[in-house]
Amino acid sequence: MEIALCTKRKIEFVQGTIPKPEGDPAKLEQWEACNNLVISWIMKSVSESISKSILYIRLASHIWKHLESHFNLANGSRKYRLNKDVYAMKQNKIPV
Numbered sequence: 001m002e003i004a005l006c007t008k009r010k011i012e013f014v015q016g017t018i019p020k021p022e023g024d025p026a027k028l029e030q031w032e033a034c035n036n037l038v039i040s041w042i043m044k045s046v047s048e049s050i051s052k053s054i055l056y057i058r059l060a061s062h063i064w065k066h067l068e069s070h071f072n073l074a075n076g077s078r079k080y081r082l083n084k085d086v087y088a089m090k091q092n093k094i095p096v
Helices: 002-007 011-015 025-045 048-054 060-071 076-087
Strands: none
Touching: 002 011, 002 025, 011 025, 011 060, 025 048, 025 060, 048 060
């Protein structure tokens, strides 16, 4: 996702480095359009249940932080268990 955002020059919206402009209605409108575009890309990239949990967050950077805090694999034992489960997956007794 970050690569796609970088290629579209929108990564700053999830990083929160482009502040919401004040005073200039034209710049504010453009900023909101870009922010909403990034939000729509994120919403389309996650499952329906996850999208419901971020539906009412209005800033792309807040959505990004929310997702990062919930899905960051900093827990080593959890990461190990997930990797072990992935490597043990089989379909019709054949490793996937």
